[in-house]
Each structure stands twice: as structure tokens, then as C-alpha cells.
Amino acid sequence: MRLAARSAAVLVVAFGALLLATPAAQAHPLGNFTVNHYAGLTLHPDRVDVRSVVDRAEIPTAQLQPEIDTNTDGTTSPDELAAYATGECPKVAAAVQATVTPDGGSAQAMTFSVTSAAAETVPGAANLPTLRVTCELTAPADLAAPGVLTYANSFQADRVGWKEIVVAGEGVRTVDSPVPATTTSNELRAYPGNLLASPLAVDSIQVSVAPGTGSTFGTAAAVGGGGDPFTSTVARADRYLQDLVGGQLTPYVGVLAVGLSLLLGAGHAVLPGHGKTVMAAYLAGKRGSRRDALTVGATVTLTHTLGVIVIGVAFTAGAAFAGEQALRWLGIVSGVLVAVIGVGLLRSAIVSRRERAEAVLDELTLVGAGPQQTTGHGHGHGHGHGHGQAADVGYSRRGLIGMGVAGGLVPSPSATIVLVASLGLGRTVFGLVLVVAYGVGMAATLTAVGLLLVRVRHRLDSAASSERLVARLGRRVQSLTAVLPIGTAVLVLLVGVGLAVRGLLTPY
Structure with missing residues (x-):
């Protein structure tokens, strides 16, 4: 009885410490099921370049493992990742719908081609890999005169996740752009905590363009506050447990992980919305x-x-x-x-x-x-x-x-x-x-x-x-x-x- 009581006290203290601790870094705070998208547009007088990033969280990456691991040795080699990116980026390019409409003229469709493709895995929750595919795209476009640019990407649009578009110009300026010129997530590497309650969900834009420099921006993407303290604490405890599972397994770690799982199960039962x-x-x-x-x-x-x-x-x-x-x-x-x-x-x-x-x-x-x-x-x-x-x-x-x-x-x-x-x-x-x-x-x-x-x-x-x-x-x-x-x-x-x-x- 004394040992059980002592163990319970340790777990309660550990759980309370999580409430006061600084939040640990997490690759995908929006969830382990997410597929996140980033598109950085650079406008030139004669073309549009796009840096497109598709960042898959732990579960979607695990689902793709058999497809990437072509030699079935249980690992993803650099050659296998490169081959996967080479096949993936043309699909990303094909899912882009973009037009340029000169003032007083008709819309001209743009066709994007792939200039480079790369893929890498990044350790995520419980040391599981996450998959990051970066595609460099380009399409000819006449932006030497005032007009309107539209851009949308429907690649895996049905998957939930962070969706971000930024637009910058070189020799072309944007007028009251609905999106900023710089990324808020470091191209899906670090998600700002104050936006997690209302994550970015920008998958299409329409922006006025003109020759020159000195872009102006209108209302940026919506922002939101963080979650309530209880939900944040449970999420922090989830990350802590995932770190335990992905690390070295000792008797102490095993007991702590089981006890924390019990507390997390109880915590998830009373989370808002359950x-x-x-x-x-x-x-x-x-x-x-x-x-x-x-x-x-x-x-x-x-x-x-x-x-x-x-x-x-x-x-x-x-x-x-x-x-x-x-x-x-x-x-x-x-x-x-x-x-x-x-x-x-x-x-x-x-x-x-x-x-x-x-x-x-x-x-x-x-x-x-x-x-x-x-x-x-x-x-x-x-x-x-x-x-x-x-x-x-x-x-x-x-x-x-x-x-x-x-x-x-x-x-x-x-x-x-x-x-x-x-x-x-x-x-x-x-x-x-x-x-x-x-x-x-x-x-x-x-x-x-x-x-x-x-x-x-x-x-x-x-x-x-x-x-x-x-x-x-x-x-x-x-x-x-x-x-x-x-x-x-x-x-x-x-x-x-x-x-x-x-x-x-x-x-x-």
C-alpha cells in the first residue's frame, strides 16, 4: 500500500510539473494525422516561381513507408527518398490552378513544371519519422503590366493540416495582398503557438500585381489564442509520454509511462468536446x-x-x-x-x-x-x-x-x-x-x-x-x-x- 501510494504521489507531482514546465518542441502540434502545405510564391516580370512544401506528420508518414521503402529493408535511404520526391512533385505541380489576368484582358492559365525535388525525414513524436517533400516549381507568366494573379493548389486538399501561402515580388509588386511576404511557420518547421487554436487554412489567393517594388499588404491570415490550460497540459503530457516511448526503455521509464498513460486516459475523457x-x-x-x-x-x-x-x-x-x-x-x-x-x-x-x-x-x-x-x-x-x-x-x-x-x-x-x-x-x-x-x-x-x-x-x-x-x-x-x-x-x-x-x- 505504501509503495502504491508513493508511486501515485510521484505521478501526481510529475503531472503537476508538466503544467509549470516550458512546452517542449513538437513537430506537428496540430496533430499526428496532419498533412501540412506551404507555398512560397516569388513573382517575376516573366514568370512565377513556387517553393512548395508538403509536410506529413507521423501517421501519414507511417502509411507511406511501404511505398517509399522499395527494397523492403525497413529503412528509407536517401536514394529511396529522392525517388519518391521525383514521383511526388509532378503530382503537386499538376494540382496547381493559377491564372494571370491583365487589366482589360482575359485570364491566361499557367502551367507549372518541376525544377527540383527533394525529400527528407525528420524525427517526430516518439521518435517516429515525419516526411518533408520540397518541390521547386516554375511557370511562365506575363507580369510586366498591371493585372490580377490567382493561385490555388488542390493537392490532397481533403487532408486536415496547416495551409500557408506567402507572396513576394522581384521586379513585381503586390497591391493589398491578402497574405504576407514571409512565412509565419518557417516553411512548416516551427508553428507559432498563438495560432494553433485557429491554424492557417489558406489554400488559394487572388492578388493584384503591378510592375515595380514596394508591395503593400492588406489583412493578414487570421490569428487566434492558445488553448485552455487544461488542454495545453494534457497535450504537453502527451508529448512527454511520446518522448518516453521513443527513448531508452528501463523499468523506471516503463512504470512512469504506464502511470502517465492512466492519467492521460482520464484527462482525455474530460477534455472539451469528448x-x-x-x-x-x-x-x-x-x-x-x-x-x-x-x-x-x-x-x-x-x-x-x-x-x-x-x-x-x-x-x-x-x-x-x-x-x-x-x-x-x-x-x-x-x-x-x-x-x-x-x-x-x-x-x-x-x-x-x-x-x-x-x-x-x-x-x-x-x-x-x-x-x-x-x-x-x-x-x-x-x-x-x-x-x-x-x-x-x-x-x-x-x-x-x-x-x-x-x-x-x-x-x-x-x-x-x-x-x-x-x-x-x-x-x-x-x-x-x-x-x-x-x-x-x-x-x-x-x-x-x-x-x-x-x-x-x-x-x-x-x-x-x-x-x-x-x-x-x-x-x-x-x-x-x-x-x-x-x-x-x-x-x-x-x-x-x-x-x-x-x-x-x-x-x-
């Missing part, structure tokens, strides 16, 4: 038992663990589907499941409330009828009251498992990257242990909130039946316990609808 703790209100909608809470928690652990394993193995094997799209659709399915459960809970609460009202009417009828008619109404009263209780106690096994599946259906991206890194390092068992710890942490949070709500519900029921308290507060407590099941059901329903709608409206 809705897992709100789903725990399901257990308070009626007289849920501790066994019900444990059943939901166990189902969350199993579902989340299996989901991470399936997706992680698929990425490692080079599956071609977009990771963020998979998470999006899993989120939609999860929301629909929660909404369906909310509908069922609401229906049950309404039926229970109606039967309670009928039971009260039966009781009032008995009192008004007097002793001589008690026998005649005994059956109706007993049946009504008993039926009302039956409608308010317990859950179906299907509903409990459904809530657990909904709570664990969307795999944690950080758990996925940890598993992928562990598989790549040959630490399969260690990775699976960490994934299970993530699920247990999530389930512990969900179960704890469920048990707390069950306890609160029981306290309210006890208070409502206390004659002394009823005499002091009137029917307020009784009214609260009467509307709590309906309110809980509506909350669960709204959370489910919100999760599903958010997934449907996600623009990728």
Missing part, C-alpha cells in the same frame, strides 16, 4: 447500481483498446485511408449511439413519471374511499406502484454496453501514435500495455463520475423521503428528484446530437 463525462449521467437517469457503472467502464476499456489496436495495426501495415476521416466517422457513430440511448432514456423517464402520477392518484383514491373500500382498490394500488418502481430501476444489458461502446469508440490519437511507435521499435507488448492503460484511465473517469452521480441520486431520494426535510423545504427536493431523470435524458440526447452534428460539419 462528452464522455456527460455520458456518465446515463447512470444517474434512473437508480443505476455500482455494477452498472463498472459494466460501462469495462466496456469503454475494451472498445477503446480494440479500436486503437485495429487502427494502429492498419497504419503500420500501410493502409491508405485518412486517419482523421476515420476518427471523424467514428465520432459520428459514437454521437448517434449516445443520441439513441438518450431517446430511450427519455422515453423510460416519461413512462416512469406517468406511472408515478397514476400511483399517487390511486393512493389518493384509497384515502378518499375509506376503510370499507380498501380491499377493492388494493390490487390497483399495488400494481400501479409496483409497476412504477419497475420502470425506474435497473438497466438493460444492451443499454449499458451501448453506452460503453459509445464512450470508447473514438480512439485517442495519442494512444494510437504510442502504439504505432511501439510497434515500429519492436516493443509490441509494451505498446499494448500502454493502450490498455489509456482505456483504463478513460473508464476510471467514466465509472467514477457514474458512481458519484448514482450516490447523489440516492442522497436526493433519501432527502425527498425525509419528513423533516420535506417540512423544511416543502416539495422542492421531491420536485428535483422527479425531473432529474428527464433532465438527464435530455442532456444525454443533446450531447449525442452535438457529437454527431459536429462530425458531419467537420470540413474534411
Whole structure:
């Protein structure tokens, strides 16, 4: 017991230290699934040069590994990277749509060709490689007279990520350009922290041009503030765990990583937008038992663990589907499941409330009828009251498992990257242990909130039946316990609808 308490104290101190520590550098703070784009345009009187960079985070890079590693030796050599870039850059050039429209003239389409192509891998989270492809493009254009330049690049436009365009001139000036002349991310090498909440999403521009120098710029790309302290702390802890997984594995590191995985699983369960703790209100909608809470928690652990394993193995094997799209659709399915459960809970609460009202009417009828008619109404009263209780106690096994599946259906991206890194390092068992710890942490949070709500519900029921308290507060407590099941059901329903709608409206 003392050792367990001491270990827990160490983990809490370490987690608190992360809150105060300076944020560590991270290659892709927008997520390990992102594909990021940068285009630096340089305008000349007779041509447009473009430096196009495609920077893939850890998961997309892992998916491309079988395609790049042509000799299947498990590594990417400089020759293999060069060959991949040579095949990739023409696709980037073909996805560019650009025109120049002289004042008073018609639009002239531009056709870009590749002047050089290069690719390199850069260590990312958990020491997994990220892939950076740089393409130098050029296209002839008549910019010796005033006109309008349009530029757009649809290369893998469906992938979420940072999208940045800058425009500068040499012998050509821009007039009220909508984008700056210098990069804010050092060409996707360092993302500014104050923009992470509202990342750049510029994939097309239209800018007026004229001969000369001294460009002017209009409104730059949108800026935003950083995330809330709790979300930032969880993200920092994610990075710390990924560093542990990618480093040397010792018994101390292993124990610390497992403990941190537990804390991160709990932290992800209460992050804004996940809705897992709100789903725990399901257990308070009626007289849920501790066994019900444990059943939901166990189902969350199993579902989340299996989901991470399936997706992680698929990425490692080079599956071609977009990771963020998979998470999006899993989120939609999860929301629909929660909404369906909310509908069922609401229906049950309404039926229970109606039967309670009928039971009260039966009781009032008995009192008004007097002793001589008690026998005649005994059956109706007993049946009504008993039926009302039956409608308010317990859950179906299907509903409990459904809530657990909904709570664990969307795999944690950080758990996925940890598993992928562990598989790549040959630490399969260690990775699976960490994934299970993530699920247990999530389930512990969900179960704890469920048990707390069950306890609160029981306290309210006890208070409502206390004659002394009823005499002091009137029917307020009784009214609260009467509307709590309906309110809980509506909350669960709204959370489910919100999760599903958010997934449907996600623009990728």
C-alpha cells in the first residue's frame, strides 16, 4: 500500500510539473494525422516561381513507408527518398490552378513544371519519422503590366493540416495582398503557438500585381489564442509520454509511462468536446447500481483498446485511408449511439413519471374511499406502484454496453501514435500495455463520475423521503428528484446530437 501510494504521489507531482514546465518542441502540434502545405510564391516580370512544401506528420508518414521503402529493408535511404520526391512533385505541380489576368484582358492559365525535388525525414513524436517533400516549381507568366494573379493548389486538399501561402515580388509588386511576404511557420518547421487554436487554412489567393517594388499588404491570415490550460497540459503530457516511448526503455521509464498513460486516459475523457463525462449521467437517469457503472467502464476499456489496436495495426501495415476521416466517422457513430440511448432514456423517464402520477392518484383514491373500500382498490394500488418502481430501476444489458461502446469508440490519437511507435521499435507488448492503460484511465473517469452521480441520486431520494426535510423545504427536493431523470435524458440526447452534428460539419 505504501509503495502504491508513493508511486501515485510521484505521478501526481510529475503531472503537476508538466503544467509549470516550458512546452517542449513538437513537430506537428496540430496533430499526428496532419498533412501540412506551404507555398512560397516569388513573382517575376516573366514568370512565377513556387517553393512548395508538403509536410506529413507521423501517421501519414507511417502509411507511406511501404511505398517509399522499395527494397523492403525497413529503412528509407536517401536514394529511396529522392525517388519518391521525383514521383511526388509532378503530382503537386499538376494540382496547381493559377491564372494571370491583365487589366482589360482575359485570364491566361499557367502551367507549372518541376525544377527540383527533394525529400527528407525528420524525427517526430516518439521518435517516429515525419516526411518533408520540397518541390521547386516554375511557370511562365506575363507580369510586366498591371493585372490580377490567382493561385490555388488542390493537392490532397481533403487532408486536415496547416495551409500557408506567402507572396513576394522581384521586379513585381503586390497591391493589398491578402497574405504576407514571409512565412509565419518557417516553411512548416516551427508553428507559432498563438495560432494553433485557429491554424492557417489558406489554400488559394487572388492578388493584384503591378510592375515595380514596394508591395503593400492588406489583412493578414487570421490569428487566434492558445488553448485552455487544461488542454495545453494534457497535450504537453502527451508529448512527454511520446518522448518516453521513443527513448531508452528501463523499468523506471516503463512504470512512469504506464502511470502517465492512466492519467492521460482520464484527462482525455474530460477534455472539451469528448462528452464522455456527460455520458456518465446515463447512470444517474434512473437508480443505476455500482455494477452498472463498472459494466460501462469495462466496456469503454475494451472498445477503446480494440479500436486503437485495429487502427494502429492498419497504419503500420500501410493502409491508405485518412486517419482523421476515420476518427471523424467514428465520432459520428459514437454521437448517434449516445443520441439513441438518450431517446430511450427519455422515453423510460416519461413512462416512469406517468406511472408515478397514476400511483399517487390511486393512493389518493384509497384515502378518499375509506376503510370499507380498501380491499377493492388494493390490487390497483399495488400494481400501479409496483409497476412504477419497475420502470425506474435497473438497466438493460444492451443499454449499458451501448453506452460503453459509445464512450470508447473514438480512439485517442495519442494512444494510437504510442502504439504505432511501439510497434515500429519492436516493443509490441509494451505498446499494448500502454493502450490498455489509456482505456483504463478513460473508464476510471467514466465509472467514477457514474458512481458519484448514482450516490447523489440516492442522497436526493433519501432527502425527498425525509419528513423533516420535506417540512423544511416543502416539495422542492421531491420536485428535483422527479425531473432529474428527464433532465438527464435530455442532456444525454443533446450531447449525442452535438457529437454527431459536429462530425458531419467537420470540413474534411
